[in-house]
Amino acid sequence: xxxxxxxxxxxxxxxxxxxxxxxxxxxxxxxxxxxxxxxxxxxxxxxxxxxxxxxxxxxxxxxxxxxxxxxxxxxxxxxxxxxxxxxxxxxxxxxxxxxxxxxxxxxxxxxxxxxxxxxxxxxxxxxxxxxxxxxxxxxxxxxxxxxxxxxxxxxxxxxxxxxxxxxxxxxxxxxxxxxxxxxxxxxxxxxxxxxxxxxxxxxxxxxxxxxxxxxxxxxxxxxxxxxxxxxxxxxxxxxxxxxxxxxxxxxxxxxxxxxxxxxxxxxxxxxxxxxxxxxxxxxxxxxxxxxxxxxxxxxxxx
Ligand SMILES: Nc1nc(=O)c2c([nH]1)NC[C@@H]1CN(c3ccc(C(=O)N[C@@H](CCC(=O)O)C(=O)O)cc3)C=[N+]21
Numbered sequence: 518x519x520x521x522x523x524x525x526x527x528x529x530x531x532x533x534x535x536x537x538x539x540x541x542x543x544x545x546x547x548x549x550x551x552x553x554x555x556x557x558x559x560x561x562x563x564x565x566x567x568x569x570x571x572x573x574x575x576x577x578x579x580x581x582x583x584x585x586x587x588x589x590x591x592x593x594x595x596x597x598x599x600x601x602x603x604x605x606x607x608x609x610x611x612x613x614x615x616x617x618x619x620x621x622x623x624x625x626x627x628x629x630x631x632x633x634x635x636x637x638x639x640x641x642x643x644x645x646x647x648x649x650x651x652x653x654x655x656x657x658x659x660x661x662x663x664x665x666x667x668x669x670x671x672x673x674x675x676x677x678x679x680x681x682x683x684x685x686x687x688x689x690x691x692x693x694x695x696x697x698x699x700x701x702x703x704x705x706x707x708x709x710x711x712x713x714x715x716x717x718x719x720x721x722x723x724x725x726x727x728x729x730x731x732x733x734x735x736x737x738x739x740x741x742x743x744x745x746x747x748x749x750x751x752x753x754x755x756x757x758x759x760x761x762x763x764x765x766x767x768x769x770x771x772x773x774x775x776x777x778x779x780x781x782x783x784x785x786x787x788x789x790x791x792x793x794x795x796x797x798x799x800x801x802x803x804x805x806x807x808x809x810x811x812x813x814x815x816x817x818x819x
Pocket of ligand 1: 566612613614615616637657748763782783784785786787788789790791
C-alpha cells in the first residue's frame with residue numbers, strides 16, 4: 518500500500534489564505550487583530566519560530582507585536598509585561614514562547630495571561646473548557662493535528678486512537694480532542710508497557726514524544742492514519758561535519774509502507790501549529806469585538 522502524504526504545509530497555506538480574507542473583512546470595519554509574541558533568551562531555534570510567526574502574522578494582515586527579552590529577565594519583569602499586554606486593547610492574542618529560563622516559573626506566567634487572550638490554549642481555564650466540552654482556545658498543535666486527520670477522514674467516531682506523549686501542550690489536549698470526536702483514546706507514555714503492541718491497535722496514531730524516529734514501521738497497523746508531531750534535529754552525516762537534518766518521532770519511510778495516510782516532517786504538523794495560532798488569534802479578536810467567528814477551516818474529507 519502506498520500512503521497518502523498529508524501535506525500540512527499546503528493545508529496551512531490554505532488556512533492562512535482564508536484567515537487573511539476574514540482579517541481583510543474585519544479591517545474594512547476598522548478592526549485589525551493583533552498578536553503579541555514574547556520570547557525570553559536567545560535560543561536560536563526559538564528565534565526562528567518567532568520570526569516565522571511574526572512574518573506569517575503580518576502576511577495575513579494582523580498586527581504583530583514582538584517582545585524579545587534578555588535571558589536574565591526576572592519573573593516579575595515578565596509578569597509585568599504580561600499585565601501590560603493583558604491591558605492593551607490592540608493585543609488580541611498573547612503567546613509567551615516556551616520553554617522559559619529556569620528563574621521563571623512558566624506555570625505562573627501561563628496563569629497570568631488573560632484567558633480571553635490565551636491563543637496558545639495553555640491557561641487552566643482553556644484547558645478545563647476543552648476537557649468539559651465548552652468552547653475556548655484549543656492548543657495550536659493538537660488542533661492542527663485534528664484538522665489534518667479530518668482532511669483525510671471526516672468521520673473518525675469509534676476509531677481506536679493512540680496518543681504517545683502526555684504533555685499539557687500536546688498529548689493531553691490531543692486526547693481530549695479525539696474523545697470529542699468519539700474515538701476510543703489511549704494515552705501512552707514512557708512508562709507504558711509494550712508500547713509497540715499498544716500502537717499496533719491504533720487506527721489513528723499520534724506521536725508526540727520528542728525522540729527521533731522512535732515509532733517503527735512494524736508498530737503501525739496497516740491502514741492507520743499516522744500523525745508525527747516530533748521535530749528532532751539530528752546529525753546529517755551525509756551532508757558533512759556539523760550539519761543537521763530534521764526528523765520526526767516516526768521512522769517515516771517504514772511507517773509509510775503500512776499507513777494509509779501520514780504526515781511528513783518537516784511540512785506536516787509544524788506549519789499547522791502556526792496557522793492555528795493565527796486562527797485562534799482571529800477567534801480572540803472576533804470574540805473580544807462581539808463579531809461572529811468566520812468559517813476558515815476546510816470542510817473535512819469524505
Ligand atoms: N508558547 C509556545 N507556543 C508554541 O506553539 C511553541 C512554543 N511555545 N515553543 C516552541 C514550540 C515549537 N513550535 C513550532 C511551530 C512551528 C514549527 C514549524 O513550522 N516547523 C516547520 C519547520 C521545521 C524545521 O525545519 O525546523 C515544519 O515542521 O515544517 C515548528 C515548531 C511552536 N512552539
